[in-house]
Each structure stands twice: as C-alpha cells, then as structure tokens.
Amino acid sequence: MTHDSRPAWRSYLTHLECTACGLRHDADQLQTVCTACGKVLFARYDLNSVRQAVMPREFASRRWDMWRYWELLPVRDAANVISLGEGLTPLVRVRKEATRKLGFERGQLELKDEGLNPTASFKARGLSAAISRARELGARSIALPSAGNAGSAAAAYAAAGGLEAHLAMPRDVPELNRVEAEVYAADVTLVDGLISDAGRLIREQAPRNGWFDVSTLREPYRQEGKKTMGIELAEQGGWGEACLPDIIVYPTGGGTGIVGMRKAFDELEALTWIGRARPKMIVVQAEGCAPIVRAFQQGARMAEPWQNAQTIAAGLRVPAAIGDYLILDAVRATGGTAVAVSDEAIREAQLEMGRLAGVYAAPEAAASWAAVGALRRSGFLDGDERVVLFCTGMGLKYPPPIP
Amino acid sequence: MTHDSRPAWRSYLTHLECTACGLRHDADQLQTVCTACGKVLFARYDLNSVRQAVMPREFASRRWDMWRYWELLPVRDAANVISLGEGLTPLVRVRKEATRKLGFERGQLELKDEGLNPTASFKARGLSAAISRARELGARSIALPSAGNAGSAAAAYAAAGGLEAHLAMPRDVPELNRVEAEVYAADVTLVDGLISDAGRLIREQAPRNGWFDVSTLREPYRQEGKKTMGIELAEQGGWGEACLPDIIVYPTGGGTGIVGMRKAFDELEALTWIGRARPKMIVVQAEGCAPIVRAFQQGARMAEPWQNAQTIAAGLRVPAAIGDYLILDAVRATGGTAVAVSDEAIREAQLEMGRLAGVYAAPEAAASWAAVGALRRSGFLDGDERVVLFCTGMGLKYPPPIP
Numbered sequence: 001m002t003h004d005s006r007p008a009w010r011s012y013l014t015h016l017e018c019t020a021c022g023l024r025h026d027a028d029q030l031q032t033v034c035t036a037c038g039k040v041l042f043a044r045y046d047l048n049s050v051r052q053a054v055m056p057r058e059f060a061s062r063r064w065d066m067w068r069y070w071e072l073l074p075v076r077d078a079a080n081v082i083s084l085g086e087g088l089t090p091l092v093r094v095r096k097e098a099t100r101k102l103g104f105e106r107g108q109l110e111l112k113d114e115g116l117n118p119t120a121s122f123k124a125r126g127l128s129a130a131i132s133r134a135r136e137l138g139a140r141s142i143a144l145p146s147a148g149n150a151g152s153a154a155a156a157y158a159a160a161g162g163l164e165a166h167l168a169m170p171r172d173v174p175e176l177n178r179v180e181a182e183v184y185a186a187d188v189t190l191v192d193g194l195i196s197d198a199g200r201l202i203r204e205q206a207p208r209n210g211w212f213d214v215s216t217l218r219e220p221y222r223q224e225g226k227k228t229m230g231i232e233l234a235e236q237g238g239w240g241e242a243c244l245p246d247i248i249v250y251p252t253g254g255g256t257g258i259v260g261m262r263k264a265f266d267e268l269e270a271l272t273w274i275g276r277a278r279p280k281m282i283v284v285q286a287e288g289c290a291p292i293v294r295a296f297q298q299g300a301r302m303a304e305p306w307q308n309a310q311t312i313a314a315g316l317r318v319p320a321a322i323g324d325y326l327i328l329d330a331v332r333a334t335g336g337t338a339v340a341v342s343d344e345a346i347r348e349a350q351l352e353m354g355r356l357a358g359v360y361a362a363p364e365a366a367a368s369w370a371a372v373g374a375l376r377r378s379g380f381l382d383g384d385e386r387v388v389l390f391c392t393g394m395g396l397k398y399p400p401p402i403p
Numbered sequence: 404m405t406h407d408s409r410p411a412w413r414s415y416l417t418h419l420e421c422t423a424c425g426l427r428h429d430a431d432q433l434q435t436v437c438t439a440c441g442k443v444l445f446a447r448y449d450l451n452s453v454r455q456a457v458m459p460r461e462f463a464s465r466r467w468d469m470w471r472y473w474e475l476l477p478v479r480d481a482a483n484v485i486s487l488g489e490g491l492t493p494l495v496r497v498r499k500e501a502t503r504k505l506g507f508e509r510g511q512l513e514l515k516d517e518g519l520n521p522t523a524s525f526k527a528r529g530l531s532a533a534i535s536r537a538r539e540l541g542a543r544s545i546a547l548p549s550a551g552n553a554g555s556a557a558a559a560y561a562a563a564g565g566l567e568a569h570l571a572m573p574r575d576v577p578e579l580n581r582v583e584a585e586v587y588a589a590d591v592t593l594v595d596g597l598i599s600d601a602g603r604l605i606r607e608q609a610p611r612n613g614w615f616d617v618s619t620l621r622e623p624y625r626q627e628g629k630k631t632m633g634i635e636l637a638e639q640g641g642w643g644e645a646c647l648p649d650i651i652v653y654p655t656g657g658g659t660g661i662v663g664m665r666k667a668f669d670e671l672e673a674l675t676w677i678g679r680a681r682p683k684m685i686v687v688q689a690e691g692c693a694p695i696v697r698a699f700q701q702g703a704r705m706a707e708p709w710q711n712a713q714t715i716a717a718g719l720r721v722p723a724a725i726g727d728y729l730i731l732d733a734v735r736a737t738g739g740t741a742v743a744v745s746d747e748a749i750r751e752a753q754l755e756m757g758r759l760a761g762v763y764a765a766p767e768a769a770a771s772w773a774a775v776g777a778l779r780r781s782g783f784l785d786g787d788e789r790v791v792l793f794c795t796g797m798g799l800k801y802p803p804p805i806p
Contacts (some may be wrong), residue, residue, distance in 0.1 A: 057464070060463045060464040061460070061463040061464075064467075064491050064492075064493055064639070065493055082761075083493070083495065083496075084493070084495050084516070084761055084762065085492065085493025085495055085516055085519055088467050088491065089467075089488065090467055090468055090486070090487070090488025091488075092486065092487050092488055092563075093486075095563065095564070095565055097565060113487070113488055113521070116488055116519050116520070116521065117519070118516070118519065118761075118762075119763075120523070120797070120799065156761040156762070156763070157761060158761075159757060159758055159759065159760070159761040160495075160498065160760060160761025160762075161498070161761075162498055162500060176799055176803075179803040179805065180763055180799070182805050183753065183754060183757035183758075183763045183798065183803070183804065183805065184757045184758065184761060184763070185754075185757065185758040236467070350586065351586060351588075354562060354586035354587045354588065355562055355586075355587065355588040356562065357562070357563060358485075358487055358521075358559040358560060358561075358562040358563025358564075358587060359487065359521075359559070359563075360522075360559070360583055360586045360587065394523070395586065396523065396579055396583070396799050396800065397799065400582040400586070401586065402582065402585050402586060
C-alpha cells in the first residue's frame with residue numbers, strides 16, 4: 001500500500017478547444033491539431049467541479065510527482081499513467097554572493113531545477129502526459145522529431161509503458177541523447193539538418209506506419225505536462241494571492257513551457273487558488289536562433305522562420321515554433337520581454353552557475369542566467385524582484401564548457 | 404514566502420556515540436572518528452522529544468527535499484542548510500513484462516530512483532548533510548577522495564554553500580565526474596590507483612591545509628543524509644506497521660546507504676512510526692571487487708581488503724570500507740544476503756533496465772537488477788516479495804553499454 005492509492009483518481013477533462021478558431025473537439029479520441037484551421041488544441045476541464053472536489057492543501061499528501069494534480073491532467077484511469085517520477089522539482093535558492101553578482105542585492109533568485117527530472121530535463125513532464133494519454137486512447141507506438149532531450153524522454157516513457165518509439169534527430173544532436181534513446185531501445189533516425197527537417201520526416205512517415213505523432217503542440221497533452229511547472233510554483237509558494245514570483249525566465253525553443261505555465265495560471269485563477277497577479281514572462285533565445293525575440297521586437301503576432309539557425313544550446317535551435325502566437329501572447333500579456341544571448345555568454349554563464357550556485361546547467365538554462373544579468377544591466381529588472389529561473393536541463397549531456 | 408518557512412525548524416541532535424566502544428562525543432564540535440578507538444561515530448537524537456514534537460503525517464506539507472525531516476537531521480539552524488533539492492526521489496513501479504522477466508509474477512518491483520538527485524546520484528544526500536553541518540560548525544573548506552559521484556556531489560554542495568572543495572580521484576574516474584567537479588570549481592587531484600590511494604592522499608594533506616575531511620564514515624553526518632532514504636521509504640509506504648518493502652537491494656561500495664537506512668528504521672521504530680518488521684537487506688557488489696560478499700560468506704565480522712579491485716561499476720570499486728562491520732551486521736540482522744555479479748551481467752542489466760523499465764541506470768544500480776534475477780533463480784527470493792531496488796545513480800556519466 002503506497003500513499004498514492006488513497007484519494008480517488010479523477011480527471012475533470014471535458015473537451016479540446018482550438019486556440020485560434022475555438023472549434024470544439026472530442027477529447028476521448030486521439031487528436032492532433034485543429035481539424036478546421038490546423039492550429040493548436042488546448043485541453044479544457046470542468047473547473048467548477050474541480051473546485052468542489054479538492055482543496056489545494058490536499059495535494060501535499062499525495063504522490064511525489066506531477067500526477068498529484070490529477071484533476072487537472074488528462075488521464076482518466078490511474079493505471080494508464082506512465083510515471084518515472086517527473087515533476088516536484090526543487091526551487092533552489094541561490095546564495096547571496098551569486099545574486100549580488102547578477103545585481104540583485106535586494107531581490108531573490110531561485111532556480112527551478114528541471115534537471116532533476118527523469119532523463120534530466122523538463123521534457124519528461126510533457127512526454128509522461130502525452131504518452132500516457134496516447135496509450136490510454138489506444139496508441140501502441142509514438143514518433144517525434146527532437147533536438148535532443150525530448151527524444152531521450154520520449155524513448156524512456158515509451159519503454160516504461162511498453163510502447164514503440166520512433167525518433168528523428170539532427171545528426172549533430174548531443175551524443176548522449178542518442179545513447180539514451182538507444183539504451184531505451186528506441187528506433188532512431190539521424191537526419192542531415194535541423195529539428196524542422198526531422199519533423200518533416202516524422203510527419204511523412206508517421207501516418208504511413210501508424211505511429212502517433214507527439215511533436216510539440218501537434219498533440220494536445222504535452223503542454224498539460226508542462227502546465228504542472230506552473231501549478232508547482234503555486235504550491236511551492238503556498239497558494240493564494242502572493243504565491244507566484246515576480247519574474248519567470250524561461251529558455252524558449254518550441255515554447256510549451258511558457259504556454260503551459262500561462263494556461264496553468266489561468267486555470268488556477270479560475271479555481272480561486274491564486275490571485276490575478278501574474279509573473280512577467282521572459283523568453284530567452286540564442287542569438288543564432290531567435291525567431292520569437294525578433295517577432296517580439298517587431299511587434300508581430302507570429303514569428304518568421306529563422307534562417308541558418310546555429311547555437312550550442314541544442315534545445316534552442318528551433319527555427320519555427322507552431323505555438324509562436326501563444327508564446328508571444330503570453331509574453332505581452334504579462335508585461336514580459338524576449339531577449340537573445342550569445343553562445344559565448346552562455347558558456348560563461350554555465351561556469352558561473354556551477355561556481356556560484358552549484359548547478360551544472362544545460363546551455364539553454366545558462367542562457368537564462370546570462371539573460372538575467374543583461375536585463376538587470378539594461379534596467380528592465382530593477383534588482384528587488386523575486387526571480388525564478390528555469391533550469392530546463394542538466395549540463396551533463398552537452399559538450400563541457402571547460403577543456 | 405515559501406512553504407518551507409512555516410513550522411519551526413529544530414534539530415533534536417544530542418550527541419555522537421561510537422558504534423564500537425560506545426564513547427560519547429560532543430556533537431557541536433567538528434568530529435571525525437572515535438577519539439578512543441578510531442571507529443565510526445553515530446549521531447544520536449532525543450527521540451522522546453521528537454515524538455512529542457511532530458507526527459509523521461505533518462512531513463507531507465513541508466519542503467520538497469530530505470530536509471523536511473529536520474528533527475532527525477543534524478543541522479541546528481535552517482540558514483545553514485545547503486540544499487540543491489536532494490531527496491524525495493520516486494519509487495518507480497516496474498511494468499509487468501519486466502517483473503515477469505525477473506521471475507516476479509506475483510511480486511512487485513520498484514526502483515527508488517536516486518539518479519533524480521542533484522548531480523544524478525544518491526551521494527547528494529550525504530554530502531548535503533555533511534557539508535551543511537561542517538559549515539555550521541565552522542569549516543570553510545572540505546576534502547574527500549572519490550571514485551566518482553561523491554566527488555561531483557561534494558563539489559556541487561561546496562559551490563552552493565561558498566566553501567572550497569579539494570578532491571582526489573583515481574585517474575580513470577568517469578570523465579564526466581571530473582568535468583562536473585571542475586565546473587563547480589573544485590580543486591581536483593588525479594591519483595594513480597584506487598579510491599583507497601586517493602584517501603591516503605587526502606588524509607595526509609587535509610590536516611596540513613586545514614581542510615575538513617568528509618570521507619565516507621570518517622565524519623558522522625554523511626550517513627545522516629543517507630538515512631533519509633529509509634525515512635522516505637516509510638513515508639512513501641504510508642507509515643505504520645506495513646509501510647516498508649520486504650526486500651531492499653542495495654549496490655554497496657562504502658556502504659553508507661545500507662548503514663544509514665538501518666539506522667533510520669531503528670529510529671523510526673523507537674518513535675513508533677513504523678513496526679518491528681524490517682526489510683531483508685541485500686548487498687550487491689561486483690565480482691571484481693567484493694570484500695563484503697566474501698566476508699559475509701566466510702561468516703567474518705570484518706572484511707579483508709580486496710586485492711586488484713577491478714569493475715566497470717566505478718562506485719563499487721572500494722577495496723576496503725571503514726564501516727564493514729556495520730554493513731555486515733545489517734545484512735545478518737535482517738536475514739539478508741550479499742551477492743556479487745559480473746561486469747558482463749551488469750552491462751546486460753543496464754540495457755534490460757532501459758528497455759523494460761525506462762531507466763538508464765549507472766552500472767552500480769544495474770548490478771542490483773542483475774542480482775535480483777540471480778537471487779530469484781537461486782531460490783533466495785520466491786517471487787512474491789515487494790522488492791525495492793536502489794538505483795543509486797544515472798547511467799549518463801559512464802561509458803555507454805552500447806557501441
């Protein structure tokens with residue numbers, strides 16, 4: 001008898017809704033994007049019933065993973081959950097010397113260390129949700145393109161759940177991502193090109209072979225997993241009016257992190273578990289691939305694809321994001337901003353985070369650290385904020401920042 | 404305001420006691436081993452007062468790391484805790500196909516995935532405890548020998564807390580352990596030889612330079628961190644008479660995991676939070692370095708040092724353990740056993756765990772998986788037990804089990 005068996009499991013998922021045209025879709029069949037306009041589908045829940053069914057303080061005594069929030073997640077039968085212990089990541093408070101270095105004498109810096117997830121990145125959350133739900137709806141094999149960590153996570157969850165995984169990755173993906181995928185017995189195709197080229201291959205082969213495509217925002221549930229990062233911030237902050245930080249800094253490739261957290265905060269406000277205040281959302285990209293930053297600066301609603309994308313931060317090398325309009329909306333609605341940092345600044349930040357915070361972060365996360373320093377110097381941040389930096393993955397899988 | 408600030412922090416640590424001669428030592432000074440006989444010191448607590456101060460169900464609403472059990476940990480002031488989010492690791496239930504493969508049709512296999520700790524191994528727990536307490540008692544620099552992961556963890560906690568770290572590691576330590584240590588700005592000396600040779604170097608240099616030596620069981624608090632693995636099993640099992648598994652399988656180098664968990668169970672029983680029943684403790688070593696297994700089979704109370712230790716499981720390449728008598732006591736007192744597995748079986752088990760469980764485990768942990776299969780075939784296990792395998796670290800840092 002383990003402690004997760006006590007309260008009755010129930011998902012309050014009701015339907016799927018197109019984020020662009022509003023068209024309603026049946027949630028209890030496998031769905032991809034909007035059947036009318038091809039845009040992103042969001043899962044919707046019966047929040048009035050959730051509010052009557054559970055009080056936020058009850059979550060604490062449940063299982064030690066993101067599935068403790070089952071009312072707000074899409075899996076209907078607990079037996080269908082494929083879990084490796086994703087979520088419930090710590091908020092690591094950075095010591096004073098480090099915060100001073102970044103210009104936050106009076107403020108506070110915390111790292112939400114997503115590197116402590118299975119397969120060492122935040123990708124575990126989305127793929128636990130998507131693959132669990134896909135299996136629940138009958139899928140027996142999944143496919144996706146990946147710049148690295150999503151492939152590792154998909155392969156792990158498919159193995160844990162007994163599904164086949166088919167991955168396409170750029171040939172120059174970090175070596176350890178390929179190794180992981182193969183240890184999990186995934187079928188890996190290396191592609192000359194970027195994640196967008198890998199994506200084309202998957203979209204061509206998946207329907208032909210009966211694979212269910214779990215590409216970012218091309219199915220509705222990965223972001224439900226990402227949403228739990230936002231719910232956790234509320235629980236870690238003690239729920240209520242003042243539980244969220246002032247600033248969230250998030251390295252952004254496909255953008256489900258930002259999009260999922262914004263959705264979480266909207267649902268939590270509807271539940272009256274948090275107030276109206278929202279953290280400013282700050283998108284961080286690499287100078288060599290910054291389509292969202294460019295669109296933000298131009299005041300565009302969508303982002304043009306980036307040509308010749310290049311950066312050491314493999315997860316940021318995403319030239320076009322299907323959820324571009326959702327990311328840009330989230331940044332603008334919260335008074336946030338979007339910044340790009342150089343590979344050189346990323347490498348320096350990796351060493352600085354190691355030395356001052358004791359966290360060996362992936363380059364994507366180090367980009368966020370560098371961005372915080374830059375935004376403080378530019379005056380966008382004034383140094384007394386409570387800032388949460390998302391450390392989206394561990395540094396181990398990448399070429400080391402030292403000789 | 405975060406949720407860890409609510410209830411009042413208090414450690415009920417009273418004194419240190421020699422595990423061999425019983426001599427009492429002052430806990431509020433830096434101590435190493437027994438000043439009289441040189442054996443291991445244990446931290447002792449005022450358990451009667453703990454029992455009056457807290458009920459086990461209260462832990463659930465505290466912080467998401469091992470420090471939620473502060474009454475039973477040695478740090479007196481919460482401000483001295485150096486935390487990166489260690490502990491609260493999941494119990495991952497392995498799917499039926501995998502349990503059948505190992506011969507457990509009726510039983511249950513769970514992986515306690517310690518790879519989800521900071522620096523990707525269980526070593527984080529011990530070093531968070533030891534370095535926090537050392538800093539509290541005035542240490543400004545720490546030193547230790549390491550076969551790999553302890554060095555990574557020590558370097559990370561020292562960096563997070565603003566202490567200097569001095570490490571000695573075998574020259575052929577896994578490359579990524581060295582990289583991590585250097586990212587955390589530790590001072591690393593590579594030694595020709597094994598961890599025992601590295602240990603000699605540290606014991607020679609530490610007193611000369613004023614470094615505090617945090618070698619395994621040569622200071623009293625690393626095992627207090629390890630102890631939390633046992634407390635967590637009780638919390639994850641819902642406390643009470645039947646909360647613990649039937650079997651604990653633990654890969655054993657220096658042995659603090661086994662020793663710490665036994666200590667946890669004794670304290671929890673004294674608190675009446677668990678019953679008298681104990682899991683059988685099974686020690687797993689590698690055929691190329693199995694001093695505890697040999698001593699167990701010979702009925703010896705201590706273990707002779709192993710000559711020419713060699714195995715791909717870097718963490719098991721510990722030819723002599725200062726806590727040998729404590730490990731052997733724990734195995735015998737619980738009706739457990741000790742087994743050695745070959746490097747070939749370890750490599751196969753790594754791939755099998757990946758394919759069937761979705762966990763890419765370090766070779767040490769894969770040794771445990773292999774041992775469970777072997778013990779089922781030998782009849783020591785009869786297949787209907789609830790078995791918890793400790794997956795002590797992630798596989799990422801080691802040479803991959805595939806070409």
